[in-house]
Amino acid sequence: MTLILLQQYAQESLGDDYVHRERLLVEGQEVSPGVFEFGRTDSDVRMRMERSTLLNPDLDLRRWYRDHWDGSSELYDDLPPLESSNESDDELEEGADDPYNASWQAWVNTTSDCGLQPDLSPSPIGSMGDLCYEMSEETVRPGSDQWDLCSDEPQHGKSCGRQVGDLMADGVRSLLEFCQPYPGDDRIRPDAPCWTGKRFSVVSSWCEEGYYVRDRVNRLSTYLPSSMLENRHFELAAWYSGRVSERLLIPSEGTAPGHRIAVDDLLGIQLSFYMDEMVALDPVAYGSFVNIEPQPTEDRIDGSNVPMLYAFEMDRGGGVLTRVDVPRKKLLNPRLDLANLLARRRQKLDQAHRRALTYPMKA
Numbered sequence: 001m002t003l004i005l006l007q008q009y010a011q012e013s014l015g016d017d018y019v020h021r022e023r024l025l026v027e028g029q030e031v032s033p034g035v036f037e038f039g040r041t042d043s044d045v046r047m048r049m050e051r052s053t054l055l056n057p058d059l060d061l062r063r064w065y066r067d068h069w070d071g072s073s074e075l076y077d078d079l080p081p082l083e084s085s086n087e088s089d090d091e092l093e094e095g096a097d098d099p100y101n102a103s104w105q106a107w108v109n110t111t112s113d114c115g116l117q118p119d120l121s122p123s124p125i126g127s128m129g130d131l132c133y134e135m136s137e138e139t140v141r142p143g144s145d146q147w148d149l150c151s152d153e154p155q156h157g158k159s160c161g162r163q164v165g166d167l168m169a170d171g172v173r174s175l176l177e178f179c180q181p182y183p184g185d186d187r188i189r190p191d192a193p194c195w196t197g198k199r200f201s202v203v204s205s206w207c208e209e210g211y212y213v214r215d216r217v218n219r220l221s222t223y224l225p226s227s228m229l230e231n232r233h234f235e236l237a238a239w240y241s242g243r244v245s246e247r248l249l250i251p252s253e254g255t256a257p258g259h260r261i262a263v264d265d266l267l268g269i270q271l272s273f274y275m276d277e278m279v280a281l282d283p284v285a286y287g288s289f290v291n292i293e294p295q296p297t298e299d300r301i302d303g304s305n306v307p308m309l310y311a312f313e314m315d316r317g318g319g320v321l322t323r324v325d326v327p328r329k330k331l332l333n334p335r336l337d338l339a340n341l342l343a344r345r346r347q348k349l350d351q352a353h354r355r356a357l358t359y360p361m362k363a
Contacts, residue, residue: 166334167270169202176200179237179258183250230306234263278339288314322346
């Protein structure tokens with residue numbers, strides 16, 4: 001989690017001033033316990049940062065980056081000069097003074113003397129002091145070049161918007177939008193620019209099983225584990241309201257009635273919306289769609305009930321239904337062209353049915 005926050009914060013903090021957005025991709029890894037190595041994909045230069053430096057609330061990552069950058073590029077010619085250090089991490093002696101660690105170490109020593117221990121675990125909503133993980137408004141959903149996170153409409157690219165996109169992320173965003181308002185909304189003036197457009201953007205985590213939810217109004221970001229969404233009784237809006245109250249230090253007044261909506265089968269609901277859009281897009285090809293039925297489920301101790309596959313029923317005519325089963329795992333692939341998949345499956349089943357009628361098996 002710490003490495004993910006470092007990568008995303010570095011990309012947001014450094015992208016606008018240092019390189020064009022399309023060229024910047026921060027990647028890194030933990031090379032040893034407490035030591036992270038990261039750099040840009042358009043450069044061979046790698047820099048290392050200790051965990052103690054990363055957790056310093058006063059860390060200025062822009063300055064730290066420029067001080068430790070030893071490459072040359074025309075992209076840096078217009079930057080104001082800063083004092084830079086020619087010493088690399090390997091040349092620093094153990095115990096040497098680190099200007100970026102001074103205030104942090106002093107705080108640790110003070111709290112240790114008082115019998116307090118600093119909490120080094122990542123915050124569920126933010127990290128690096130008051131800086132929260134924020135997703136860019138231009139971020140495209142991972143695995144899909146068709147959908148914009150802050151738009152309900154497909155961008156109609158190569159597949160004409162038939163890719164399912166991230167159905168679970170869409171469901172989370174739609175439900176959070178529907179259940180407004182949230183704690184702290186009354187503190188923001190009604191004519192503020194943040195009220196225009198969609199309030200929430202939701203994106204899948206690259207390395208974790210969950211989603212990052214960004215709130216444009218309160219400028220908060222929080223992490224939502226996907227396991228919570230598998231419980232039909234999970235009240236998403238009530239959960240998020242509690243996170244907002246905790247982050248903004250607002251006393252809790254109980255759960256609002258509008259926040260008691262359970263997620264139910266969120267994936268199945270989004271699949272129904274998707275199929276309705278496909279029927280409207282091409283009534284001839286998809287007008288025979290009838291129903292979606294979640295098939296065998298996995299009952300869990302926590303009360304969750306997860307469908308393992310979904311059965312799509314289509315009318316073949318004369319009251320005969322064609323059923324196509326699609327596994328849940330396949331439906332979670334943002335690049336899946338579900339409409340085309342169903343059309344091809346139905347065509348094969350129809351051909352097999354016609355062959356069976358034409359050449360019946362002999363007794």
